[in-house]
Amino acid sequence: MIEPVTSETDERLAVRSARGDLRAYEELVVRHQRLILRILWARGAWSQEDAEDLAQETFVRAWERLGTYDSSRPFKSWIARIAGNLAIDRHRADSRRPRTTDLDEVGATLTTGGPGPAAIAIENERQRELLSRLRELPEHYRQVIVLRFLEDLSYEEIAELLDLPMGSVKTRIFRGREMLKRRLRPDTVEGEG
Amino acid sequence: MTESHAGAEDLFLFSEGLLDDGPHRLVAAHLSTCAICAERYRREAELTVSLKSLPAPTSAPGLVADVTRAIRRQGALRASPWWWLVGACLLVLSGAQWLVASDLTVAGAGAAFVHAGRDLTVTALSVVQALADPQTWLHVAEAAAVALDTTSTSTLLLMGWFFAAALVAVAANALLWSMARRVLAIR
Numbered sequence: 001m002i003e004p005v006t007s008e009t010d011e012r013l014a015v016r017s018a019r020g021d022l023r024a025y026e027e028l029v030v031r032h033q034r035l036i037l038r039i040l041w042a043r044g045a046w047s048q049e050d051a052e053d054l055a056q057e058t059f060v061r062a063w064e065r066l067g068t069y070d071s072s073r074p075f076k077s078w079i080a081r082i083a084g085n086l087a088i089d090r091h092r093a094d095s096r097r098p099r100t101t102d103l104d105e106v107g108a109t110l111t112t113g114g115p116g117p118a119a120i121a122i123e124n125e126r127q128r129e130l131l132s133r134l135r136e137l138p139e140h141y142r143q144v145i146v147l148r149f150l151e152d153l154s155y156e157e158i159a160e161l162l163d164l165p166m167g168s169v170k171t172r173i174f175r176g177r178e179m180l181k182r183r184l185r186p187d188t189v190e191g192e193g
Numbered sequence: 194m195t196e197s198h199a200g201a202e203d204l205f206l207f208s209e210g211l212l213d214d215g216p217h218r219l220v221a222a223h224l225s226t227c228a229i230c231a232e233r234y235r236r237e238a239e240l241t242v243s244l245k246s247l248p249a250p251t252s253a254p255g256l257v258a259d260v261t262r263a264i265r266r267q268g269a270l271r272a273s274p275w276w277w278l279v280g281a282c283l284l285v286l287s288g289a290q291w292l293v294a295s296d297l298t299v300a301g302a303g304a305a306f307v308h309a310g311r312d313l314t315v316t317a318l319s320v321v322q323a324l325a326d327p328q329t330w331l332h333v334a335e336a337a338a339v340a341l342d343t344t345s346t347s348t349l350l351l352m353g354w355f356f357a358a359a360l361v362a363v364a365a366n367a368l369l370w371s372m373a374r375r376v377l378a379i380r
Binding site: 022025026029030033034037038041042048051052055056059060063126127130131134145146149150152155170173174177178180181 | 201202205206209211236237240241243244245246247248249250251252253256257259260261263264267
């Protein structure tokens with residue numbers, strides 16, 4: 001993974017980018033690609049390839065709209081919103097035509113692991129089930145859960161990113177997890193012990 | 194927390210380290226004595242571990258290059274507002290210079306502009322009309338035949354040079370324009 005190379009703030013880099021500095025913008029792409037990929041993934045970009053395509057579209061669209069960016073607000077939130085809107089647009093477009101991918105394709109990356117074939121199969125099945133149930137959650141629950149547990153953001157960061165009060169973030173995560181637990185088969189969360 | 198068991202929200206907040214010291218100690222003490230709540234807490238923690246182990250995408254090695262390429266390809270390069278300002282100033286200055294050089298007032302320039310526009314329209318209509326007339330093409334063909342018969346070799350060479358020079362000028366302009374866009378957009 002490419003590491004960020006400057007210590008300038010996102011907002012300063014965004015201002016430079018808005019003036020046409022493509023180098024500054026590349027730095028922003030490096031810094032935020034993981035977040036954007038995961039937001040898109042959580043919003044239904046079913047494979048890494050889909051997520052990458054949408055991430056590219058997100059960054060290009062953001063570049064075109066840098067003139068509308070308010071540098072007093074976090075750049076991360078701004079670009080996350082663009083990614084979210086793009087994912088919604090794509091989802092609407094996809095829903096009008098039959099899907100060509102299924103969860104087997106989604107879970108293609110789940111086939112690597114350490115232990116024997118049986119243990120791998122069980123683990124893969126559990127992850128597929130969890131992934132499937134996670135994607136069935138309402139958007140406002142799924143998003144916070146992904147940001148908290150997959151992107152490993154703090155509650156403060158999520159609140160800032162989504163422009164929500166901390167209390168709402170906690171409530172959404174709690175309710176989302178409760179819904180997820182109800183939808184999962186009992187053995188999916190329990191583990192082997 | 195109820196008297197008998199910890200509430201679901203308390204367990205969640207406990208597992209996330211979000212409880213204040215007092216309630217945190219209470220739940221911790223309860224979990225050490227209540228097997229049912231300890232099991233519920235274990236499931237809560239298991240869910241967190243399972244979520245964290247989901248194979249979400251982490252990075253895309255070629256994304257930065259792809260984004261840069263797409264931005265360049267789509268011609269989405271953005272010139273700095275200062276460059277737009279410089280361009281606008283140059284335009285205004287050249288217009289003013291033309292007014293001064295041609296010894297015209299602004300009103301005179303407006304009238305001249307309207308006049309030129311009208312002439313241009315009339316000429317364009319005449320050209321279209323002529324192009325649509327088969328007789329025109331007959332005359333052109335006859336004139337070309339006569340010209341080829343009578344034109345000297347040196348005149349033909351001159352025309353060849355003229356077209357070659359025009360092609361080079363067009364290519365040079367396209368190259369300069371492309372370079373200018375890059376210089377203006379990426380400083």
